[in-house]
Amino acid sequence: MSSHLLLTVAAEAEHHIPVVAPTEADGVFSLLWLIIALPLLGAAVLLLGGKYTDKWGHLLGTALPVGSFVISLLCFFSLLGRDDSDRQVSQHLYDWIQVGGLDVGMDLMYDPLSAMFLLLITGVGSLIHVYSIGYMEHDPRRRRFFGYLNLFVAAMLMLVLSENYLGLFLGWEGVGLASYLLIGFWQHKPSAAAAAKKAFVINRVGDMGMALAIFLFFVTFGSTSFSVISASAGSASETTLNWLGVLLLVGACGKSAQVPLQAWLLDAMEGPTPVSALIHAATMVTAGVYLITRSNFIFELAPTAQTAVVIVATVTLLWGAILGCAKDDIKKGLAGSTMSQIGYMMLGAGLGVAGYAFAIFHLLTHGFFKANMFLGAGSVMHAMDDDVDMRHYGGLQKLLPITFLTFAMGYLAIIGFPGFSGFFSKDKIIEVALTENLLVGLCALLGAGITGFYMTRMMLLTFFTKKRWADGVHPHESPAVMTVPLIVLAALSVLGGVMLAGDWIVEFLTPVVGHVEHEDPPLPAIVITLIVVAVVGVGVALAFFLFQKRDVPREAPQDVSFVTRAARADLYGDAINDGLVVRPGGHLVTALVATDRSVVDGAFTGSAFTVRGVGQGLRRLQTGYVRSYALSVLVGALILVLTLVAVNL
């Protein structure tokens, strides 16, 4: 114990980075494992139980996350009852890998940061489960859907509760798997299958970064546990720490759809809408922000990696916002907005100690209002026979009063209307950004203006303007099982800002992220707030004149500017991927194959290969003739002899 105190003091002397040193869980905290186990049990029963569980599967699948939510609440309150310095508890489940001194346990850790995530995941998660009961009512595979959702919740909880990077990785892969299954849930649609595959492939790139980071952790510190690494992070060289930071960032980019690994998120909207709300808005895509905040002990000592985080975040927040302006598909518009808002969170996390708490604050409020709007969009689609094109909506506010009102609350929150939750959280991030770096701050400010524009556009096209839907469509309000979650989330979107009252959330998170003396921003805080509100106002007004004052055509106009065309094509994200990775990769392989072939049997064919073509090309080497195999053995033997001799010369 004394050594841990010493370390804390040493760390504080340098950077105010708290060391992770949890105490053993007791009392209500000994139920921590149950939070994960309940949804996991649900997934097991629903997925293995088969059609016997069809009748009541969705009810069980909803009840279990609610149970986790109740335990999370209990834990949260008893955490509040503890002293500030005593707010980290861990629970040792069993030894996963234990050999000699290497000890990777199935350990859980509960601290203020995971407490916030638990409430968000289980709370919003439970609401979305309730909503899905209504939304998926007519789907023959509803039970399976709930099974996957429970699997996702369990994996996500594992991700935020683990005490080491290996357990975190387990959850990380788990949410990836659940996301893959749910994006492709309607696999009879080829587009859904393709989207699932794309998300899978891009996420593997991120996972590769994660895996490498974990190996590097292990090699550098001999452990993957947060407490060991945070205690000895100072002893590693800065180069190593920068590498660790960059690798973690790669992982975060994949999961959180940050540039350059952003291309999958818009396609992921092929999944059922509750999935978009839960996984691709409120929880999973914020795992990257969690990862960086959790690894604060690395990033605080790795300035280069931290700068990289800020750059990625700034680019993404503008990128997502621009995409949001051009999309006519209501869900894709919201997805662009999610990307952009996560950019804000990453920005907060990248700004270091001053920003972590605000990043998490924005993450929570965003979880509320974005889930609210996604579910609202789902309710609209429900009313419009699953049409997602906003150009086919218009004038729905009278017909869907509850959906309209709740969506409006989310809208006011996201644009940062004074008094709503998003106002407080986004404002704080912009303020910190302006304090740290003027250029980054201005970009964040510009992003806020664009947010005002595209959200107003979405609001107007859907609920105001003239009706543009076809004759056969009869919009109707959704049943109560869907509107009640909307109302709860709308209330949270409005009131979420109270968490900042008296700087509560900042102080609550201090044991995790540390504390830094507040630096004065270049302008008084109130002036910054006014400027932000003014910029947002300009965006809103612009949208109002462009869409409310003029007629909106039912088909998207084609004679548009270059910028609009670019934004409609996802700013050529796919084209860039193709041009930079897929095609050069193909050419490289073609070249390799060609060289290989000319060496082995003197043949040379310069046909074009894609990535799969590589294998096909290589497969031709597999001629089936013993003589050519024997030749390759001989050549191989020669190569071995020559390498050995060459290495030793």
Next chain:
Amino acid sequence: MPEFSKPSIEYFELLPLLIVFGAACLGVLVEAFLPRERRRIPQVLVTVGGLVAGLAATIWVATDVEEHADGAARGLVGAEGSVIVDGPTLYLWGLILVFGILGAALFAERRLEGGLSSFAGQAAALPGTEAERQAATKGLDHTEVYPLLLFAIGGMLLFPASGDLLTMFVALEVLSLPLYLLCGLARRRRLLSQEAALKYFLLGAFSSAFFLYGAALVYGYAGSVSFAGVDKAVRAGSADHGLLLAGIALLAVGLLFKVGAAPFQAWTPDVYQGAPTAVTAFMSAATKVAAFGALLRLFYVAFGAERWSWQPMLAVVAIATMLLGAVLAIVQTDVKRMLAYSAVAHTGFLLTGVIGAQGAGDLAEGQYSSLEGVLFYLTTYGFASVGAFALVTVVRDAGGEATGTAAWAGLGKRSPLVAGAFAFFLLSMAGIPLTSGFVGKWAVFTSAMSAGFWWVVLPAIVSSVIAVFFYIRHIRVMFFNEPEPGETAAVSEASLLTVGTVAVCLAATVVLGVVPGPVLDLVVGAGDFIR
């Protein structure tokens, strides 16, 4: 005239070897003296009995073996220096015998072919002739496969336990020759099977020649064929360094061929596909275990002091093997070939562990050595591989096993249990956390990384990512794709032999992933080679 001294044989420590070879000889006698139709039951009993007795003897020896004189390892050098029974040997013996028992169970399965084994009724009958049809209608069976299996297992036991180059060569041949024969005995698609056997034989003989040549060169350098003698000579150093290097390379060819490493992997897909699936299941696990055991002993004991020379060579081979295996597996349209290329990729991962060799002093406190990492990986991969191939035998259509990927479409709907188990084995091979494959990969990658081979770990991670792609794709085919008309396979009902084998493999894969602790302890307890 030199005095003749009686060689001393440590009968107790060599008991497992003696039991297995003894059972094999007994099997030959059964073939000779029992009429054809009454041989099967005695053969199965002799085989399984011999293997179980061998396993029991291995465990007995393992609990009883004493610390070696050098203090660093447990065990003894037996049979006048030609057989070494130490911790790793005993662990590998246990592993080979377990896979042997599982393999024997698959050999004995008869319900899938409607009361016949999956081996040719009359191997000498030309495919497509009247004689072949007669053999089938008479219900003839080749019970010779059981003694062949036992001889192969005996060779495999001797292979990693050998104490000198000549014993190792003899063991190599003893294990290979029965396998060549077994590969050619498939009941269905006999031409494919025979072609595979011939290829395997020709290439195997070719690479054995390399091995023997290498042994000769090393003898020329060291003046001894025993590993301890070679080690001593290597440490002493000599002017003929080139001789040693050429010897190492040529010995490596022979062993790398057996494990299926690039560029000596060409036989793997053809043989894995052509051989009867029961044989493939057995040899994909057991041969790999035996050959890696031998590889480890040769490189760690005889050439341990020379590791700076061979580590880069094996590193390059490892990178090529992993990438080639993973990339080529993507384009396969046959399940057995896909698993074969996946086996090639896994050879690469195992080699990544092999190059992580470090001196005893270089290891961090409590870190497990590369030897332990590789042994654990062999365990995890072996069970997943046997299980996966065993499941291939039950997915069938009118023409026997349906190995085309297309035929597996929608299997998840028709037989969720089989598809689920197969998916689980694939996930384990892919190294998804909480499966055994993850712990195995973790073990070998960290040992390579801590030996400074990050440039091998990097491609290793890239190829595991590529590999995940084709594993998951096959899972998607089974669960999400609609079957194409006319291309469907169904799951045939198998007897307890196959079901039990799959269940054992499944249980082992789950346990090794969730609570790997006890087995890791066992691996660590095995200790080091006797040098």
